[in-house]
Amino acid sequence: MAVAMSSTCPGLYCGRIMINGSVEGDCGVCPRGERTNLQKVCERCTESPELYDWLYLGFMAMLPLVLHWFFMEWYSGKKSSSALFQHISAMLECGVSAVVTLLVSEPVGQFRIHSCRVQMLSDWYTMLYNPSPDYVTTLHCTQEAVYPLYTIVLIYYAFCLVLMMLLRPLLVKKIACGLGKSDRFKSIYAALYFFPILTVLQAVGGGLLYYAFPYIILVLSLVTLAVYMSASEIQSFKNLIAKKKRLVVLFSHWLLHAYGIISISRLDKLEQDLPLLALVPGPALFYLATAKFTEPSRILSEGGNGH
Numbered sequence: 068m069a070v071a072m073s074s075t076c077p078g079l080y081c082g083r084i085m086i087n088g089s090v091e092g093d094c095g096v097c098p099r100g101e102r103t104n105l106q107k108v109c110e111r112c113t114e115s116p117e118l119y120d121w122l123y124l125g126f127m128a129m130l131p132l133v134l135h136w137f138f139m140e141w142y143s144g145k146k147s148s149s150a151l152f153q154h155i156s157a158m159l160e161c162g163v164s165a166v167v168t169l170l171v172s173e174p175v176g177q178f179r180i181h182s183c184r185v186q187m188l189s190d191w192y193t194m195l196y197n198p199s200p201d202y203v204t205t206l207h208c209t210q211e212a213v214y215p216l217y218t219i220v221l222i223y224y225a226f227c228l229v230l231m232m233l234l235r236p237l238l239v240k241k242i243a244c245g246l247g248k249s250d251r252f253k254s255i256y257a258a259l260y261f262f263p264i265l266t267v268l269q270a271v272g273g274g275l276l277y278y279a280f281p282y283i284i285l286v287l288s289l290v291t292l293a294v295y296m297s298a299s300e301i302q303s304f305k306n307l308i309a310k311k312k313r314l315v316v317l318f319s320h321w322l323l324h325a326y327g328i329i330s331i332s333r334l335d336k337l338e339q340d341l342p343l344l345a346l347v348p349g350p351a352l353f354y355l356a357t358a359k360f361t362e363p364s365r366i367l368s369e370g371g372n373g374h
Contacts, residue, residue: 076107078198079189081208084109096208100173100215102183112183112214120182120216122330126280127220130265131227131258132161138257152242153254156235164226171222172215183214191217191274216277220269228262231255281330288323289350292316296351302358321347 076082076094082103083090090108097109104110116124135157143150172180189196190212199205211217235255268276276283295316301307308314324347332340 076103077200077206078208079103079196080193080210080212081198081206082107082109094206094208096210099211100181100183102210102212102214113181114184115179116182116216117184119330119333120185122326123216123277123280124219125326126284126330127269127276128161128165128223131224131262132157134261134265135161135254135258138254142253142257152238153235156238157231160230160234161227164223164230167226168219168223172219180215180219182216183212185213185216185277188274188278191277213274213277217269217273220273221266224262224266224269228258231258281327284323284327284330288320288327292320292350293354295320296354296358302355304355307355317351321351324350 080097080103081094082097083094084092084098085108086092094107097103101109101111136154139150139153139157143153166178169178169180170176174181183190185191193212194209197205197207197209236252239252239255299306299313301313306313307317325344328343328346329340332343334340
């Protein structure tokens with residue numbers, strides 16, 4: 068009877084805990100860092116994350132850094148010399164936060180993590196799959212089945228926020244002399260808004276982002292590159308290389324293109340997937356080749372001439 072019961076825990080994520088080699092206790096939630104196996108027994112997760120998991124974590128780690136840089140550029144002004152130092156500060160804050168997050172994760176003190184493999188979308192939303200065996204009493208088995216992909220991002224955001232509040236105000240106060248008192252801290256105020264938004268996004272939509280982030284990267288990087296080149300009136304290679312900042316923006320978008328392509332292909336077959344990286348410069352080259360044909364003044368003049 069005990070054997071039959073040990074293999075019949077209801078639901079997808081309910082299991083029994085194994086102590087000293089024997090299965091004990093009633094069906095329930097597995098401890099953190101464990102998930103149920105096919106026999107409905109809680110099993111410790113000791114595998115390393117796959118490449119796709121690391122790419123997802125990299126994407127979630129990039130979000131606050133990109134937003135920091137965006138708002139710094141937005142509020143610093145063209146004549147401010149403080150933007151560069153703020154960019155470096157934000158990079159250091161996010162970099163140190165990432166290192167500390169890895170060190171405090173299991174195994175503690177090492178630059179690696181143990182992970183439970185993601186098997187399906189429901190692994191991210193175990194709270195929606197608590198079974199009711201008798202249709203009256205709910206058996207609560209909510210757990211982090213994707214350990215640690217769900218909580219490690221939240222821990223990283225917390226470290227980023229703490230380091231920003233400790234370092235950035237002092238830096239901005241010292242170097243942002245070209246800005247007014249009401250403007251110099253606006254990039255920090257913006258971060259106080261977007262960090263809660265990112266936290267809610269991870270908490271609610273983490274599973275959807277896990278499967279969709281490669282396509283989000285590609286679409287957003289293509290759109291932002293087109294908008295930037297249009298706003299900067301870049302219509303030729305000569306316009307492109309006129310300022311170093313434009314090249315930096317272009318290469319940054321190319322890196323994002325490559326990141327998205329690698330995330331989609333997962334590099335399962337190197338001989339087939341690596342040539343796809345040759346497509347990275349394609350959108351920029353296409354824009355430069357066709358920009359002169361879409362100049363509004365030219366279209367209006369040709370329309371007025373009846374062409």
